[in-house]
Amino acid sequence: MSSKLLDCCLVDFSHPPAPPHLADDASDDHFEPEDTVDEVNTFDGRLIRRLGQYLTPYAGYIVLALAITLGASFLGPLRPWLVQKGIDNYIVVGDLEGLQYIILYLVLALVGEGILSFGENYLTQWIGQQAIYDLRTTLFRHVEGQSLAYFDRTPVGRVITRTTSDVEALSDALSSGLVSVLGDLFKLVFIAYFMFTLNWMLAVVTLLVMPLMVWVTFWFRRNVREQYRETRKQMARINSFIQEHVTGMHIVQLFNREDEEEDRFEGINDKHRAAHLHTIFYYAIFWPSIEFISNLALAAVLWFGGFRALGGSALTLGVLVAFIQYARQFFRPIRDLSNQYDTLQKAMAGAERVFSLLDTDESIEAPSAPVELDAVEGTIEFKNVWFAYEEDDAGTPDWVLEDVSFRVEPGEMAALVGATGAGKSTVMNLLLRFYEIQRGQIRVDGHDIRDLRLRDLREHIGLIPQDVFLFSGSVRRNLTLDDPSIDEATMRRAAETVQADQLIERLPDGYDQDVKERGSSLSRGQRQLLAFVRALLYDPDVMVLDEATSSVDTETEALIQRALERVTEGRTTLAIAHRLSTIQDADKILVMHKGEIRERGTHQELLAADGLYRKLYDLQYADQVAPRGDGARTDQRVQT
Numbered sequence: 001m002s003s004k005l006l007d008c009c010l011v012d013f014s015h016p017p018a019p020p021h022l023a024d025d026a027s028d029d030h031f032e033p034e035d036t037v038d039e040v041n042t043f044d045g046r047l048i049r050r051l052g053q054y055l056t057p058y059a060g061y062i063v064l065a066l067a068i069t070l071g072a073s074f075l076g077p078l079r080p081w082l083v084q085k086g087i088d089n090y091i092v093v094g095d096l097e098g099l100q101y102i103i104l105y106l107v108l109a110l111v112g113e114g115i116l117s118f119g120e121n122y123l124t125q126w127i128g129q130q131a132i133y134d135l136r137t138t139l140f141r142h143v144e145g146q147s148l149a150y151f152d153r154t155p156v157g158r159v160i161t162r163t164t165s166d167v168e169a170l171s172d173a174l175s176s177g178l179v180s181v182l183g184d185l186f187k188l189v190f191i192a193y194f195m196f197t198l199n200w201m202l203a204v205v206t207l208l209v210m211p212l213m214v215w216v217t218f219w220f221r222r223n224v225r226e227q228y229r230e231t232r233k234q235m236a237r238i239n240s241f242i243q244e245h246v247t248g249m250h251i252v253q254l255f256n257r258e259d260e261e262e263d264r265f266e267g268i269n270d271k272h273r274a275a276h277l278h279t280i281f282y283y284a285i286f287w288p289s290i291e292f293i294s295n296l297a298l299a300a301v302l303w304f305g306g307f308r309a310l311g312g313s314a315l316t317l318g319v320l321v322a323f324i325q326y327a328r329q330f331f332r333p334i335r336d337l338s339n340q341y342d343t344l345q346k347a348m349a350g351a352e353r354v355f356s357l358l359d360t361d362e363s364i365e366a367p368s369a370p371v372e373l374d375a376v377e378g379t380i381e382f383k384n385v386w387f388a389y390e391e392d393d394a395g396t397p398d399w400v401l402e403d404v405s406f407r408v409e410p411g412e413m414a415a416l417v418g419a420t421g422a423g424k425s426t427v428m429n430l431l432l433r434f435y436e437i438q439r440g441q442i443r444v445d446g447h448d449i450r451d452l453r454l455r456d457l458r459e460h461i462g463l464i465p466q467d468v469f470l471f472s473g474s475v476r477r478n479l480t481l482d483d484p485s486i487d488e489a490t491m492r493r494a495a496e497t498v499q500a501d502q503l504i505e506r507l508p509d510g511y512d513q514d515v516k517e518r519g520s521s522l523s524r525g526q527r528q529l530l531a532f533v534r535a536l537l538y539d540p541d542v543m544v545l546d547e548a549t550s551s552v553d554t555e556t557e558a559l560i561q562r563a564l565e566r567v568t569e570g571r572t573t574l575a576i577a578h579r580l581s582t583i584q585d586a587d588k589i590l591v592m593h594k595g596e597i598r599e600r601g602t603h604q605e606l607l608a609a610d611g612l613y614r615k616l617y618d619l620q621y622a623d624q625v626a627p628r629g630d631g632a633r634t635d636q637r638v639q640t
């Protein structure tokens with residue numbers, strides 16, 4: 001038999017062996033320490049069924065992939081069988097014409113297997129990616145629908161891990177997982193079938209090394225799993241260390257802690273290296289051992305078969321050559337199966353965590369029969385509202401708002417004032433239904449907000465927070481939030497109205513200026529000005545705003561003040577005021593203290609009442625007055 005023919009028969013299209021490194025761990029780089037308990041020991045039927053739901057839409061493609069795999073699994077083991085026929089039936093008897101047919105069949109089998117393997121790989125990956133796409137979209141939609149209470153409790157890192165690396169861990173299982181396992185099993189059955197039909201005794205000899213192979217594989221799996229877990233744990237530590245230090249880098253630099261932090265990092269990094277090297281150690285033993293055992297099987301075949309063939313028994317040269325190939329082919333699916341076991345186990349751990357995210361539902365309940373809210377006049381009413389963000393261990397709510405009641409009439413401007421932590425921002429969050437109240441009622445135009453669709457409610461109420469969040473992207477994108485109904489002219493008009501146009505045009509790229517992460521390239525005041533434009537563009541009937549306090553230069557402050565007047569014109573407004581000077585014309589001032597509304601009235605009424613408001617006012621007054629040499633004091637901002 002020509003060496004070319006032999007080479008061609010030895011080609012194996014089955015999956016390449018898993019590389020002797022932790023390539024598939026690369027996706028686990030968002031782990032938090034608490035997330036590292038990731039091995040589940042059993043295959044949970046419930047989890048598999050739930051995962052199966054994501055594959056159901058692709059059932060037809062899965063059947064097709066299985067059929068293709070069956071074909072590919074058959075063609076591989078068929079080749080040695082053809083070689084045997086070629087040698088024994090044609091080469092030995094000198095029938096070259098017959099041999100040509102065998103060569104043709106071999107080439108066809110080889111090409112067929114190549115094509116089918118391509119189809120199998122592509123199709124299984126395609127199915128897996130479709131399922132992953134669906135799952136990730138479901139996860140994001142789920143996360144988007146959660147109330148803010150959920151985000152208060154859930155660390156950002158966890159949500160990221162669940163939607164990225166945990167989903168990724170499922171990817172292999174959903175794509176090649178099932179099909180590959182079946183493919184490997186098919187292959188084993190076909191190889192065993194051909195071996196036993198060709199020569200059962202030689203088949204038994206080939207399989208004699210099996211117990212050794214199984215033992216080595218189990219030994220390797222057990223050890224490497226522990227090291228693998230340790231590596232992930234150390235990787236998680238590196239991640240959280242870097243995450244924390246990048247965020248708090250200015251503190252590290254401010255206090256000259258660079259060297260100490262570097263030492264700490266080196267410590268963690270060293271542990272990671274050690275764990276990784278341990279893993280590599282086991283891999284370095286495993287692969288040569290497997291290679292050795294396969295060759296042992298080969299040697300056994302050569303020894304036993306060779307003696308018998310030469311000894312003139314029924315064993316032919318063709319059978320011997322075929323067995324040499326089967327000995328090589330047989331162990332690959334076994335090794336792949338052990339890899340698949342690991343993949344599936346990781347996937348189960350990922351699935352458990354992904355589903356636990358899906359099962360935690362703290363979304364705001366939609367009304368079963370929502371009230372249609374087309375136009376809003378703008379009456380806002382809080383009726384005996386009680387609210388707590390948290391409960392203590394005994395389940396007693398830690399009240400942040402206690403029996404809060406007030407009413408703002410259409411077109412009125414109401415201001416909320418009070419010391420820090422009094423509950424002002426909470427009132428706003430509740431009006432926009434970011435959280436659910438425990439007792440009482442919040443009404444807009446007489447409708448309980450729980451009877452309104454969230455969309456309607458938030459469409460009619462605009463919010464300008466104190467700390468404005470900007471997405472990375474252009475200023476334009478941040479203003480319009482990619483709403484196609486807002487054209488360029490409308491956007492520019494809105495910017496002019498609140499005089500943000502000058503600010504934007506001063507930026508190097510104007511409206512196309514790239515806003516860096518979270519708008520860190522813009523000052524707090526500038527960001528708030530952009531939020532005014534954004535709010536105006538959505539033209540809400542009620543405006544809720546939290547006045548920016550610090551980090552605002554005088555020019556921006558004047559701009560904000562004017563913007564505020566423009567934006568609140570003709571709209572019901574509820575404003576949190578930090579500078580009492582800005583709310584002297586408010587129709588109503590509500591003074592909050594420790595979650596209660598203690599005083600209410602106009603600026604003059606409240607001053608006259610000589611209570612909390614007066615105290616706040618005097619405090620701010622003192623704060624904003626520059627002492628003069630002659631002892632007289634001049635109010636620079638607040639005129640009484």
Ligand SMILES: Nc1ncnc2c1ncn2[C@@H]1O[C@H](COP(=O)(O)OP(=O)(O)OP(=O)(O)O)[C@@H](O)[C@H]1O
Binds near residue numbers: 419
């Ligand atoms: N997400 C939250 N989870 C738990 N407690 C919260 C949360 N947000 C606010 N609180 C608590 O609720 C109370 C009221 O906070 P709130 O932010 O409403 O006060 P504020 O009057 O707006 O203060 P500031 O003027 O500083 O913004 C505070 O004690 C605060 O610690």
